Amino acid sequence: MSDWEDEPVVPERTDQIRKLRDNVNRDNKEPPSKSKEWSDDDKPNENRQGDGNGYRERRANGEGGGYRARREDGQGGGGGYRGRRDDGQGGGGGYRGRRDDGEGGGGGGGGYRRRMDNNDGDEEGGGYRGRNDEGGRGGGYRGRRNENDEYNRERGGDERRHRDRDGDGGDMNNNRDDVGEEGEKQKAREFYIPPEPTNDETEVFSTGISSGINFAKYDNIPVKVTGENVPPPIKSFDQARLRGSVLENVVKSGYVVPTPIQKVSIPVIAEGRDLMACAQTGSGKTAAFLLPILSNILDESHDLEIGKPQAVIVSPTRELAIQIFNEARKFAYSTYLKISIVYGGTSFKYQNECITKGCHVLIATPGRLLDFVDRTFITFNDTRFVVLDEADRMLDMGFSDSMRKIMHHQTMRAEHQTLMFSATFPEEIQRMAGEFLRNYVFVTIGVVGGACSDVQQTIYEVNKFNKRSKLMEILREGADGTIVFVETKRAADFLASFFSETEFPTTSIHGDRLQSQREQALRDFKNGTMKVLIATSVASRGLDIKNVKHVINYDMPSNIDDYVHRIGRTGRVGNSGRATSFFDPDQDRAIAGDLIKILEGSGQEVPDFLKEMGGGASYCGGSGFGGIDVRRGVNNANPVNLEDEQDWD
Numbered sequence: 304m305s306d307w308e309d310e311p312v313v314p315e316r317t318d319q320i321r322k323l324r325d326n327v328n329r330d331n332k333e334p335p336s337k338s339k340e341w342s343d344d345d346k347p348n349e350n351r352q353g354d355g356n357g358y359r360e361r362r363a364n365g366e367g368g369g370y371r372a373r374r375e376d377g378q379g380g381g382g383g384y385r386g387r388r389d390d391g392q393g394g395g396g397g398y399r400g401r402r403d404d405g406e407g408g409g410g411g412g413g414g415y416r417r418r419m420d421n422n423d424g425d426e427e428g429g430g431y432r433g434r435n436d437e438g439g440r441g442g443g444y445r446g447r448r449n450e451n452d453e454y455n456r457e458r459g460g461d462e463r464r465h466r467d468r469d470g471d472g473g474d475m476n477n478n479r480d481d482v483g484e485e486g487e488k489q490k491a492r493e494f495y496i497p498p499e500p501t502n503d504e505t506e507v508f509s510t511g512i513s514s515g516i517n518f519a520k521y522d523n524i525p526v527k528v529t530g531e532n533v534p535p536p537i538k539s540f541d542q543a544r545l546r547g548s549v550l551e552n553v554v555k556s557g558y559v560v561p562t563p564i565q566k567v568s569i570p571v572i573a574e575g576r577d578l579m580a581c582a583q584t585g586s587g588k589t590a591a592f593l594l595p596i597l598s599n600i601l602d603e604s605h606d607l608e609i610g611k612p613q614a615v616i617v618s619p620t621r622e623l624a625i626q627i628f629n630e631a632r633k634f635a636y637s638t639y640l641k642i643s644i645v646y647g648g649t650s651f652k653y654q655n656e657c658i659t660k661g662c663h664v665l666i667a668t669p670g671r672l673l674d675f676v677d678r679t680f681i682t683f684n685d686t687r688f689v690v691l692d693e694a695d696r697m698l699d700m701g702f703s704d705s706m707r708k709i710m711h712h713q714t715m716r717a718e719h720q721t722l723m724f725s726a727t728f729p730e731e732i733q734r735m736a737g738e739f740l741r742n743y744v745f746v747t748i749g750v751v752g753g754a755c756s757d758v759q760q761t762i763y764e765v766n767k768f769n770k771r772s773k774l775m776e777i778l779r780e781g782a783d784g785t786i787v788f789v790e791t792k793r794a795a796d797f798l799a800s801f802f803s804e805t806e807f808p809t810t811s812i813h814g815d816r817l818q819s820q821r822e823q824a825l826r827d828f829k830n831g832t833m834k835v836l837i838a839t840s841v842a843s844r845g846l847d848i849k850n851v852k853h854v855i856n857y858d859m860p861s862n863i864d865d866y867v868h869r870i871g872r873t874g875r876v877g878n879s880g881r882a883t884s885f886f887d888p889d890q891d892r893a894i895a896g897d898l899i900k901i902l903e904g905s906g907q908e909v910p911d912f913l914k915e916m917g918g919g920a921s922y923c924g925g926s927g928f929g930g931i932d933v934r935r936g937v938n939n940a941n942p943v944n945l946e947d948e949q950d951w952d
């Protein structure tokens with residue numbers, strides 16, 4: 304159940320927008336109000352209905368913007384701290400009912416609820432859940448609606464809402480109708496067209512983190528490979544048989560030596576094999592699949608047909624999809640390959656225009672992809688590669704039906720390779736591997752589910768009343784490049800607005816922010832305009848941001864996988880990183896055992912208070928997370944020494 308169930312959300316209407324923009328401009332001219340020492344325990348409802356006090360992010364300009372606490376506009380009677388509607392649009396009031404799914408695409412005011420709705424995950428959560436199994440009216444997705452929407456009318460009205468079952472705000476433009484079946488107000492909407500990606504070579508190649516001093520240690524990571532006739536690993540990119548232009552782009556990216564997952568995966572994919580891979584955070588999985596795919600498409604060029612991508616890469620979250628898109632553009636730089644992306648929270652029409660220019664490689668979030676597929680704008684007739692990235696995360700977010708629908712789609716080309724990447728290998732993923740993959744190679748790099756030892760982990764015992772002052776104390780020692788993870792969107796908004804009033808420029812990312820704001824927040828954090836990023840689990844996986852020096856778990860996550868992924872935002876590709884976690888014995892006792900195992904497994908000190916709590920761990924190293932190949936009759940034995948190719952036979 305979301306913590307935002309009762310949050311007021313208001314229709315977005317142009318006159319309101321105008322009025323509020325005026326207010327935002329006015330707000331910008333005002334000096335920031337003095338910070339108010341709220342306790343962590345402040346009740347959000349009280350705050351929201353407050354008297355206009357509260358916090359305002361300094362750059363409350365609507366874009367990436369800030370937290371508008373002051374509600375002197377008088378609209379909707381809101382006021383005080385307005386966590387979620389931080390876009391400066393629309394007033395308070397309304398009732399959001401059960402639309403706690405982020406931008407989830409459920410039926411109006413009910414029906415749709417994603418499984419992990421309190422975890423924020425990504426608003427795309429739940430994916431295609433047509434089942435009306437959670438007591439909702441309206442079922443999994445709504446039919447066409449909102450044809451008369453003012454927003455659409457302004458644009459000629461041809462962009463009718465169809466539906467949005469992916470939970471990613473995925474209908475035409477994410478401007479869904481505000482009013483649910485009970486007249487409940489829905490969440491914020493926008494007509495979002497993302498900025499054009501750059502073609503400037505320096506910028507294109509500026510993404511990615513330079514490898515750090517511990518990069519060489521990667522070769523000591525235990526690698527296990529199983530399957531029939533596994534192609535031997537490569538030792539260098541020269542052995543990878545990459546197309547000249549792709550190899551050139553690898554060099555321009557500053558890659559000198561492949562990482563272990565790349566050494567193993569590139570030849571496996573190049574040989575036409577299916578792959579199931581589990582590898583630790585920040586170890587270069589993206590290039591591991593992109594390089595052989597792009598090379599292959601260039602090598603065996605097929606005519607490009609509109610709406611028929613030759614490779615489809617599915618990613619659970621929008622930000623991760625954008626990142627993969629940028630990486631693909633980088634490795635395909637100066638080739639004729641067309642790379643496109645479709646993801647929720649943005650204009651469907653705009654994305655459709657992009658893909659009708661043709662795309663060899665399509666990166667997509669599951670729900671939005673299915674939206675295109677169901678409307679037959681995209682088919683898989685020419686699809687030679689399907690990548691399911693972060694497959695376990697997709698599962699957590701309720702995308703298993705979507706994955707199945709994609710993989711078993713009637714248009715799916717019979718001859719295709721499927722590549723699955725997952726940090727963990729739970730039973731359901733094993734089942735899917737058996738279902739989607741054929742005679743696949745199974746690779747694990749490091750301890751499946753284990754933390755990267757390049758991250759120095761510190762655990763403090765802190766109760767909820769002291770967390771904020773402890774955070775302040777830590778930030779005062781150095782705030783640059785800090786991601787602070789919290790469990791709820793409400794907490795993210797609260798902390799972001801609070802710290803925006805301090806000396807630490809702070810922004811936030813979570814599933815209830817508009818897509819434009821999420822992207823702006825990441826841009827601001829990446830370019831250093833904002834030193835601190837407050838995030839929910841939406842940012843826990845896959846994000847590869849330079850200069851993340853410190854990850855702080857203000858709230859411990861409820862499961863250890865999330866912990867590992869969160870701290871994996873730092874200490875990437877051989878760089879050192881630092882993670883600090885606030886452990887509240889009243890809240891976090893259940894995770895103590897798993898945490899101890901993770902700390903021990905990555906060579907970290909276990910604090911005494913945690914040792915005393917101990918016990919009850921479900922985590923048990925590699926096999927506990929399913930780090931073994933479960934297929935019968937498959938050689939399951941030996942770890943592979945990447946330096947010794949003979950072991951591969």
Ligand SMILES: Nc1ncnc2c1ncn2[C@@H]1O[C@H](COP(=O)(O)OP(=O)(O)OP(=O)(O)O)[C@@H](O)[C@H]1O
Nearest residue numbers: 511512558561562584585586587588589845847876
């Ligand atoms: N061979 C290489 N040499 C140097 N840097 C590399 C190499 N391969 C990848 N990188 C860089 O390492 C960083 C992490 O890569 P990537 O995001 O693919 O990791 P990942 O395994 O997908 O991580 P996560 O599990 O967190 O999603 C990126 O910045 C990427 O540019």
